[in-house]
Amino acid sequence: MAWFVFILLAVLTIGGALGVVVVRNVVHAALALLVSLVAVAGLYLVLFAEFLALVQVLIYGGAIIIVLMFAIMLTRNSDYPRITDNKQWPLAAVAALAFLGVLVPSFLINSVEGTHAQNASLTGIGESLFTTWAVPFEIASLVLLVALIGAIIIARSDEEEG
Amino acid sequence: MVDLVYFQLLSAALFAIGIYGVMARRSAVLIVMSIELMLNAVNINLIAAASHMDGTGKFANFDGELIAIFIITVAAAEVGLALAIILRIFRNRSTVNVDEINLMKW
Numbered sequence: 001m002a003w004f005v006f007i008l009l010a011v012l013t014i015g016g017a018l019g020v021v022v023v024r025n026v027v028h029a030a031l032a033l034l035v036s037l038v039a040v041a042g043l044y045l046v047l048f049a050e051f052l053a054l055v056q057v058l059i060y061g062g063a064i065i066i067v068l069m070f071a072i073m074l075t076r077n078s079d080y081p082r083i084t085d086n087k088q089w090p091l092a093a094v095a096a097l098a099f100l101g102v103l104v105p106s107f108l109i110n111s112v113e114g115t116h117a118q119n120a121s122l123t124g125i126g127e128s129l130f131t132t133w134a135v136p137f138e139i140a141s142l143v144l145l146v147a148l149i150g151a152i153i154i155a156r157s158d159e160e161e162g
Numbered sequence: 163m164v165d166l167v168y169f170q171l172l173s174a175a176l177f178a179i180g181i182y183g184v185m186a187r188r189s190a191v192l193i194v195m196s197i198e199l200m201l202n203a204v205n206i207n208l209i210a211a212a213s214h215m216d217g218t219g220k221f222a223n224f225d226g227e228l229i230a231i232f233i234i235t236v237a238a239a240e241v242g243l244a245l246a247i248i249l250r251i252f253r254n255r256s257t258v259n260v261d262e263i264n265l266m267k268w
Contacts, residue, residue: 033198037198047209049227056205059238083192107174140235147242155249
């Protein structure tokens with residue numbers, strides 16, 4: 001059963017990702033990315049990480065896809081329906097395959113046998129977040145604040161300045 | 163149960179697709195989407211390793227899942243900033259194709 005769900009979600013994840021890098025329409029690419037991200041949330045459920053699956057659906061499926069849709073909508077121009085790729089795409093394919101060729105054998109050689117996924121308690125995650133990881137948590141909130149203020153200042157039009 | 167190595171292979175494939183997207187796409191929005199794919203590949207790897215932590219049936223710690231939460235936070239901030247920068251470039255140059263933004267080309 002776990003195998004069936006894993007293979008289904010893996011096919012959805014890889015298929016959505018291929019859609020992002022192959023499809024000619026930008027909006028279709030964003031929808032393919034949404035499929036891939038939601039399938040990744042399902043993979044987190046296979047790994048018994050329920051909280052992460054919830055966070056994935058909320059932040060990626062909700063916030064990030066909407067922001068990317070805004071970026072697509074606000075930057076549309078004449079070549080919007082049929083975008084083209086770089087001329088260097090064969091080089092990109094070679095680089096991706098070379099990366100895969102390094103990573104896959106290293107994972108296969110150093111594979112750990114006999115482990116199984118187990119349930120992580122939400123209580124433990126919360127305790128760890130506010131004890132061991134308390135300082136990175138505060139820094140993350142500062143990073144979010146600075147990034148959003150910076151985004152507002154960068155995107156502001158020239159007439160409002162001064 | 164699904165072994166750890168299959169999640170690792172899946173995440174490697176996802177990361178490779180992201181690399182291809184970053185190098186082959188021309189639109190800056192699609193490059194940001196490919197970066198999101200790569201961040202997700204890393205998250206799958208981290209959470210799979212955290213869930214499969216040891217063979218004795220006990221959890222060691224939750225570090226992998228917490229690092230994944232921080233990666234998601236930074237990804238949200240990154241997408242917000244990327245939207246602002248893309249909008250600024252589009253307003254100045256009326257294009258978001260990265261090979262036409264060659265102001266600093268020597």
